[in-house]
Amino acid sequence: MLLEARDLSVRFGGVQALRAVSFAVPEGAVFAIIGPNGAGKTTLFNVISRFITAEAGRLRFAGRAIDRLAPHRIAALGIARTFQNVELLHQATVKDNLLLGQHVHRRTGFLAELAFLGTVRRQEIRMRERADEVLDYLGLQRYRDVRVAELPYGTRKLVELGRALASAPRLLLLDEPAAGLASEDRADVALRIRDVCERRGVTVLMVEHDLGLVAAVSDHVLVLDHGVAIAEGTAAEVLESSAVVDAYLGPPVAPTTPW
Amino acid sequence: MHQAPAINRAAEVRLFRRGADAIPYAGLAALAVLAPVYLDDYGLAQVGLALVYAIAGLGVVLLTGYAGQVSLGHAAFLASGAYAEAVLLAHGVPFVVALPAAGALAALLGIIVGLPALRLSGIYLTVATLALAFIAEEVLARWEPVTGGNSGLVVTAPTMLGWELGDERALYYMALALFSLALIGSANLVRSPLGRALIAVRDSEVAASALGVDLARTKLTVFAFSAGLTGVAGALYAHKIAFISPEQFTITASIELLLIAFIGGPGALAGALLGAGFLIGVPQIVALARPLLPPAIATQNSIEAAVFGIALILFIRFEPRGLHGLWLRARASGERIARRRRHVAHGERPGREAP
Ligand SMILES: Nc1ncnc2c1ncn2[C@@H]1O[C@H](COP(=O)(O)OP(=O)(O)O)[C@@H](O)[C@H]1O
Ligand SMILES: [Mg+2]
Numbered sequence: 001m002l003l004e005a006r007d008l009s010v011r012f013g014g015v016q017a018l019r020a021v022s023f024a025v026p027e028g029a030v031f032a033i034i035g036p037n038g039a040g041k042t043t044l045f046n047v048i049s050r051f052i053t054a055e056a057g058r059l060r061f062a063g064r065a066i067d068r069l070a071p072h073r074i075a076a077l078g079i080a081r082t083f084q085n086v087e088l089l090h091q092a093t094v095k096d097n098l099l100l101g102q103h104v105h106r107r108t109g110f111l112a113e114l115a116f117l118g119t120v121r122r123q124e125i126r127m128r129e130r131a132d133e134v135l136d137y138l139g140l141q142r143y144r145d146v147r148v149a150e151l152p153y154g155t156r157k158l159v160e161l162g163r164a165l166a167s168a169p170r171l172l173l174l175d176e177p178a179a180g181l182a183s184e185d186r187a188d189v190a191l192r193i194r195d196v197c198e199r200r201g202v203t204v205l206m207v208e209h210d211l212g213l214v215a216a217v218s219d220h221v222l223v224l225d226h227g228v229a230i231a232e233g234t235a236a237e238v239l240e241s242s243a244v245v246d247a248y249l250g251p252p253v254a255p256t257t258p259w
Numbered sequence: 260m261h262q263a264p265a266i267n268r269a270a271e272v273r274l275f276r277r278g279a280d281a282i283p284y285a286g287l288a289a290l291a292v293l294a295p296v297y298l299d300d301y302g303l304a305q306v307g308l309a310l311v312y313a314i315a316g317l318g319v320v321l322l323t324g325y326a327g328q329v330s331l332g333h334a335a336f337l338a339s340g341a342y343a344e345a346v347l348l349a350h351g352v353p354f355v356v357a358l359p360a361a362g363a364l365a366a367l368l369g370i371i372v373g374l375p376a377l378r379l380s381g382i383y384l385t386v387a388t389l390a391l392a393f394i395a396e397e398v399l400a401r402w403e404p405v406t407g408g409n410s411g412l413v414v415t416a417p418t419m420l421g422w423e424l425g426d427e428r429a430l431y432y433m434a435l436a437l438f439s440l441a442l443i444g445s446a447n448l449v450r451s452p453l454g455r456a457l458i459a460v461r462d463s464e465v466a467a468s469a470l471g472v473d474l475a476r477t478k479l480t481v482f483a484f485s486a487g488l489t490g491v492a493g494a495l496y497a498h499k500i501a502f503i504s505p506e507q508f509t510i511t512a513s514i515e516l517l518l519i520a521f522i523g524g525p526g527a528l529a530g531a532l533l534g535a536g537f538l539i540g541v542p543q544i545v546a547l548a549r550p551l552l553p554p555a556i557a558t559q560n561s562i563e564a565a566v567f568g569i570a571l572i573l574f575i576r577f578e579p580r581g582l583h584g585l586w587l588r589a590r591a592s593g594e595r596i597a598r599r600r601r602h603v604a605h606g607e608r609p610g611r612e613a614p
Contacts (some may be wrong), residue, residue, distance in 0.1 A: 075471030
């Protein structure tokens, strides 16, 4: 298992955001977490990112305990993420955001950068090659030198995905990758998530409300409600489970592909 | 659809993408090197002082403009550089050792103050540095055996390889050389991973740490560098004034350094030079204008402070990018006019621009 969570609990004052949640994400899978607003999905991501320390439970990544690491060490292990409310550097260009995405691959220190030694110069060129590869992959090359602030929302979400991919992660956390997108863009996102997993070998853990998209791309689904994991299984199993559908997801949903 | 221009990554990484981009800087450098030819000693001293302030200004632009951290204690770094320089020279330490030591001492002081404060959010740094500023004032006034207390210290003129470098021309070239070095170093940092990390820390700490940026370490690095630059500026300042005392290093000096960044332009290294020029230039202009002003105003001795205050308000309201922003605007409209001229010359309708 690439990522293993055991009995994670998080409390914010009177709100029990997570209650003994356990799950395991196998390497090479697309693993989706669904559940109504306030279920604790983003909180779970924040625990993995180490922005929040769980009051109980354990978290292992690639066999290694990560529950006491500083947040910046998580990225260095190969865990990248996007945010529900896009956290790009808005005044910087798309390219600069993708360069920043490679910060974990920085091999130069302060003095080398102060003098801009050959190692720094070569590293900058390497990072640009990598950024351009990702931009080509996502079809964003024409926005390379455009400031993020000038881009429409859907493109920004894609840039944020690009920034996460630029770090060449093993595990990618996507918090509502299709939220706020038009339906054709959602279909595109679904294709991309599948492709990122299959062709780039990145394991994906995502939170998503669009059940059509979840059904289309996920190997495995976990349902959270009020901080409790109430169901888990393959997409088909979970989405057809009447208890889940009736209680938490509204009227029955046919797991249709979005395209 | 037009073809996207080919990407030249090697050129992009250079300080100047094209040789032509370096021409204005080369012109400016030539103008600066030849300044003793067309400036008298007084003018040279003023420009030199602006360069000294610009060195510290670079530190403030990096810390505040790039990394988004506000320090009210930079007067203490200026003071530690100035006093370290004066004391070391008085004890016979050679100038070439004393100057870097003055910078290193200020950087060390920055690390000591920054280490606890920078683990917390930005406001703690501001409060901690404010405390530092007050403590430093007290120490300068009371540690008489070393600082000379309120009667101050006379600063020995610097010598290098047996040459005395105390005259205006020598001090000017020293300030110019050190400013140039500081500018190149800062420009290098800005185009390196550290520079991008600074902007990330400023714009989104959450994103920065999720991308692997060690927030505390990054802030500490830029704070120490900023303090170090300010310490070097303090050492040069000590030589320019030749006499230092506590009242030169009050919180006012910290605020002047912030003014340099905010009036010059916090988002650009050039802002440090523009802001320092403004800080040094305004009193000169006020002195020239005083005879022309109505007596009720001309007799006020705080005209400069009023000018700084009004300028700051106007910039924050109308051009947060400061003087550098005005320059960018001027350049953009210059380019627009040039483009329109070309269109007219080619018989096209003016006002429409190529993509
Ligand atoms: N930083 C926080 N402080 C206090 N309460 C929080 C915080 N983050 C989330 N919560 C609460 O925890 C619960 C789960 O929130 P969240 O994880 O954002 O839900 P989801 O992403 O599933 O919509 C909600 O009740 C929310 O109000
Ligand atoms: Mg959420």
